[in-house]
Amino acid sequence: MGLSAQAQSATLSDVSFMKGHWLGMFNGGPIEAFWAAPAGDNLTGFMRMMRDNKVTMYEMLVFEQTEQGPVVLVKHFKPGLIAMEEKEISDRYRFIEAKKNQALFEKTDGAVRIIYELRKPTQLVIQRGKQENGKWVFADLFVFDRQ
Secondary structure, eight states: OOOOHHHHHOOGGGGGGGOEEEEEEETTEEEEEEEOOOBTTEEEEEEEEEETTEEEEEEEEEEEEETTEEEEEEEEEETTTEESSOTTOOEEEEEEEEETTEEEEEETTSSOEEEEEEEETTEEEEEEEEEETTEEEEEEEEEEEEO
């Protein structure tokens, strides 16, 4: 499969709208996210999920600029910073397309798509998509308010 011209010309500025401190609710507890502004060849962020004042999971996210466009690398950690993926493995998502305040990525195995979207200046939404009857169907996964 060839790379789209949009993917090759995409840059980290296409996801710079994520910068900031965000708070939401997920799975019965607070979820908090921080994303730094793009610097050099990366935009780095992390999330923590909690329930009953205890962490349930940490997630490290790195957007890296490549010749093929931005990629997202994700690693998950249990309490105690115990990696859920193998040491040298991370979930990897390739850039598909960007619109104003929105970017679409697809997991390298093609099973999942993720949309990062700034719905309004104070709300960041991460949607997860899966194929149903040959169409991509998306649902909100995380909804954050700017802090």
